[in-house]
Amino acid sequence: MNFETICVSPEDELNFSAAVRALQEGEVVGMPTETVYGLGANALDPEAVKKIYEAKGRPSDNPLIVHVASFEMIDPLVSEITPVAKILMEAFMPGPITIIMKKSHLIPDIVSAGLDTVGIRFPIHPIAQKLIDMCGLPIAAPSANLSGSPSPTKAEHVMKDMHGRIPYVVDGGECQVGLESTVVDATGDWPVVLRPGAITIEDMEQVLEASGMSNPKKVVSSEDSSSGQSQDGSTSAILEGAAAGADPLNTPISQNFSVAEDETPRAPGMKYRHYAPSCPVKIIGDKTGDDFDNYYVYYKQEIMEALLAENTPIGLFVGEEIAENLKILFANKNEEIIYYIYGDSEDVEAASHHLFDGLRTLDEIHVKMIIAPAFPEKGLGIAYMNRLFKAASESDAPVAQKSTRKIMFVCSGNTCRSPMAEAICRSIFRSTGPHHMIDHPETEANLEVTSAGTFAEKGVEFTKYTVDLAGYEYEEDLSGRTSQVVTDELISDQDLVLCMTADHSRYLRFKYPDMGDRIFSLQEIIDHFTIPNLSGEVTDPYGFEYLVYMDTAKQLDTIIREILPEILKSWGME
Template sequence: MLPADSGIAEAASVLRTGGLVAFPTETVYGLGANALDARAAARIFEAKARPSFDPLITHLADAAELEKLVGAVPPAVTALAERFWPGPLTLIVDRPAAVPQIVTSGLPTMAVRVPDNAYARALIAEAGVPVAAPSANRFGQLSPTRAEHVVRGLGAAVDVVLDGGPTRCGIESTIVDARAGRPVVLRLGALPLEALAEAVGPVTVRPGSSGQPVAPGTLAAHYAPRTPLRLATGAEPPAADGVRRGFLAFREPPAGDWAAVEVLSAAGDLTEAAARLFDALHELDATGVGEIVVEPVPEAGVGRAINDRLRRAAATWQPAG
C-alpha cells in the first residue's frame, strides 16, 4: 500500500506496463488497468472473478480527453459532461476501435467518466492512458470505500494500492445514456435524479436485470456482504432463535438486543448516509453475526441509490424460486 500523495508516479508506471492499481475516487475505490490494453483489462476480470459479460467503466483525467478518445460526441452527452464532470456521473458513448471489446464486454458502447478526485485524475494523467476501473472488490461483494477494504478483499491480486483515505460519496456513480437526446438512467448513484432533472429536464430510469447488463453494476443481485442480509420489515425486534444479528439503521439505533448496530446518519442526512453505507456494512460483516438486517432510507435524493444498493444486496441472499 502506498500513500496516494507520494505514490502516483510508481502507480502510473504499473498501469503503463499492464499492471493493476487500486486507487481512490470520490465514489469508491477503483481497480484500474490500461483501458487500451486487452491483456491488462483481462487481469481485472481475473482478479475480481468478474463475469466477462459485465462491462467496465473507463476513467479519463479530463473531459477534453473524451473527444480525443471516441471522436464525435452527441450534443446531449457533451452537455452532461460539461455540467457534471469531474463528478460521479458515468456517460454512455459509442465504443471507439482503440478500446478492446473486453472492456465493454462485447457491447458497441462504452461507459466513461472523469472522477472528482485529485489523486485519481493525477494518476490517470501521469499514466497517459485511459483507465478501465470497476470497484476494487471481488465481484458481487461490498464496494471498498477505504484502502484497507481493498487489501482485505483482493490482497496480492493487486500490484499497487494507493491509499487516499475514505471516499467522499461512498457509493458508485450514476450511469446515464443520453446518446439519443433524452437522458436514460441505467444505474442510480451518487449524482441524484433531482440534480440531473434540474439540469436537463425529466429523466427516465431503466431498472436493472438479471440478464446481460447494458451498463456496469446493474445486475439484480449485487453489492452484497458475505453475511446473509435482508431488508427490515418495519420496526422489528431481533428474533429469539439464537441467531446473532446485526442491524444497519438510518438515523436511530433500533430497540432490542442486537449483536451489532451501525447508524448511517444520526442527523438524518442522506449524503452522510451514502458516504457511510459500505463502510458500515463492512463493519457489520466483520463482526461474525449470522444475519444483517437493514433499514431502508427515505426514497429521495441519493437515498434512492442507497435503497437500490440495499435491495440488490438483499436479492443476493433471497432463496431461489
Template sequence: MTASILIKNQVKMHTEILKINPKNPQLSKIRQAAKVIKSGNLVAFPTETVYGLGANALDSRSVKKIFVAKGRPSDNPLIVHISDISDLKMLVDHIPNTAHKLIAKFWPGPLTLVLKKSKIVPKITTGGINTVAIRMPENKIAQALIRETGVPIAAPSANISGRPSPTIAKHVFDDLGGKINMILDGGKTKIGIESTVIDLSRKHPSLLRPGGISLEQLQSLIGKIALPSSIHERKSKLIHRSPGMKYRHYSPNAKIILIEGSKDKVKNKTLHLLAQFQKQGKKVGIMSISNTKYKSDMTVFLGNKLDVLAANLFNTFREFDVKKIDVILVHGINRKGLGLGIMNRLEKAAYKKIKID
C-alpha cells in the same frame, strides 16, 4: 457473448501499498503507479466515490487481469476513467448535446456517461457490447494517475465481485491483497457510493445507476430521464450497459433483510424478526432509522444526513462482517436525492425485501 467468470489459479504476488497525499499527490509515487499500469498490471487507487482497480482500458490483456483478480463476470462492463475531454473524443463515436451539457456541469465528478464506443475500445472493457461507460473523476490522485499514465484507465470498484465496495485502502487489501500489484492509499473516499450512470446512447436518456449526482440534479439540467424499471427490454443483455445492474452487488457476509414502511410498522417488524432470529441462535445487526434501543448484537443509527450515510454505508457493512453478524435488518429510507442511490445499494445487497403497507 455468454457470461463467464474469469478465475484462474493465481500466483500470490506482493501487493505494495503506497501512502499518498490526497491534497497534493507526490509525483514520484504517481509515477511508480503509472509505471505499473503501463507495464500491463493493476493498481488500486482512490476516487471521490470508492477505490477503483485500474488497468490500461485499451489493452485487452491488462483489462482481463481486472476480471480475474475480482472474480468478475465477463459481461459486466467496466467504467473508463479519463482526465481530459480529448480522451472522450477518442473513445466514442459521437458526443450528443446532452452529454456536453452534463459534462459542463458535472465533470470532473461522480457522473458516468454511456455512449456508443469507438473501435479503439476493446469489447472486454465494455462487457461485449457496443457502448462504453466513461467518467472524469474529481479526486486529485486519480486525475494525476490518469495523466501520468497517458492512457484511459478502466477501473471498477477494487473489491472481490459482489462484496461491499472499498472506501479505504484496508478494504482493498482485505479483498485483493496478494492478487494485485499496488494500492495507492489516499485515505477515506469522500462520497462512499459509486458514480451515477446515465445512458445517452439512445434517443432518450436513461438512468442506469443512481449515485453521487442525484436524479433531480440531472433532470433540472436536461429534462425527463427514464428509470431502469420503465425500460421494456430490461431483460435484454443490451440494457446492462452499466456495472451494478445485472448481478447482486455490495453484499456483506451477513444476509440483509431490507424493511420498508411507516416508522412504527418497521419498528414492530424489526422487533418481531429480531426475536425470531435470536431464538434461532443468530447474531443480528440492525441499521435503524430511529433511535430505538434494540437488543441486537450491533445497532447502527442511520441518521438524517444522507451524505454521511452514503460515505459510511460500505464501511458499516464490513464492520458487521468483523462482528460475524449473521443477519442485518435494514430500515429503508426516502428515495429522494442521494437516498435513491443509497436505496439502490441496499436493494442490490439485500437477500430479502419486505414492504409493509
C-alpha cells in the same frame, strides 16, 4: 497473480511513481475516487484489462467504465458526443457521473463487453486525477472488490479483497460519496439512467431544462395541450391526439436498472449479484418514509426474534437516536447485538455514505444477519435503495412491509364516482379493522384514501347527493370537499391508483409511464386478482336523481368489498 501488495500513500513519491509505472506496463492498481475505490488498468490494452476480470472474478460480459483526467482525453475514446451528453458533461464532470456514449475504434471489446458503447467517467478526486494524468492513459476501472461483495470505500477494504492479486493500492482516504457513480446512457435524444447515484435524476432534469432540452418521444397534440381535453371529451381521443401531436412535452428522465439473463448489460451493477455481504441482509420500513416513527419498533422486533432463535450476533445498520434507545432496552446484550451507527436516523446522505462500510464491517464481525433501514426512493434515496436491495437480493430474509399505504380513486371530474369510492373504501377499511402487518402483528396497518379527476376543474364542490350518501350510508363527512385534478405530485405519492374506467387508466398510464404498474381500472384490478363473477362497470350518476347515486354506491360497495382484502394481503396487511 501472486503479488506482495503495497498500500501506497500519495505522499510516498517513490511508490506512487511505481504504481504509475505498473499501470503503464499493463498491471492492475487499486485507486481512490470520490465514489468508491476502483481497480484500474490501461483501457487500451486488452491484456491489461483481462487482468481486472481475473482479479475480481468478474464476468466478462459486464462492461467497464473508462476513467479520464481531462476533457481532452475523452474525444479519441468516443465516436459521437450527442447534445445531451455534452450538456451532462459540462454540468457534472468532473464528478460522480458516468456517461455512456458511442465508442471509438480505440476501445477494445473486452472493455465494452462487445457493445458499441463505452462509459466515460472524469473523477473529481485529486489523487485519481493525478494518477491518470501521470500515467497518460485512460484507465478502465470497476469497483475494487471481489465481484459480488460490497464495494470498497477505504483502502483497507481493497487490501482485504485484493491482497496478493494486484501489486499496488493507492490510499486516498475514505471516499466522499460512498456509492458508485450515476450511470446515464446519453447515446440518444434523451438520457436513460442505468444506475442511480449521487447525481440524481432531478439534478439532470434541471440542467437539461435550463438548456432548453425536452424529451422528443413524449408529445401531446398542440391543439389539446392547452385544455387537457379533446373536443369530444374522451380520453381515447386524447391519446390519439397525443400520438399524432408535434409539440414536445418535458417528461422525467427514464430509468432502467436491470437486464434479462441473456442480455449484455450496458452498465455495471445491472445483472449480477452485487454489493452483498456473506450473511443475509433484511430491510425494514418502507420506501416512502411514511413510517420512520415505527423503525424503532421494527428494529426491536428483529432483535427479539434473533435472540429467541439464538440467531446472534445480529448486526444493525442504524441511526444514532434509534441505537441509543435500543442500547438502553437491551443493555445486557452487548455481545449479541452489534451496532454500526451511520448518523442521524433520517439522514439518507449519511446512510448512503456509510452503507458499504457498514455492510463490510458487520460482515467481518461474522454477524448472522444485518438489519438496515429503507429510505424514500427519491433523490439520493433511489441510489441507496438500489444498492440495499441488491445487497438483500440473495437473502431469504423478507423485506419488512410498510405500515401505511395510499390509494387514490380517479374519475373524470372528481365530484361523483371517485369521491363516493373514496368514502366507501375508507368506511369499509374502518369497519373491518383494526388491521395490522402480517409480519409485525404488533404494528397497526393504516390506509389513506383520496380521490381526483383526470380533467377536474379545481375547487368544484362534490355534488350534494355524493355528500349526502357518504354521510348517511357510510358515516363519512365529505361536506366542504372540492375537486382536484391528478398532478405529478399527487399521483407519485400513491401506492395504488384505481380508475373508474379503462379510458381513465389508459390515459394515466400514458401520461405517467413510470407509475404504470400502480394504475388500474376497477375491471383491471378485478382481473388482476382473478375475482370471479364480479363486474368493474360503474354507472356515472352525474346529473341524475338520488336513486341513481344509490345504484352507483352499491356497485362501488360490492367491488371494493371484494378487492380490498386482496389489495391489503398483497401489501402484507390483514
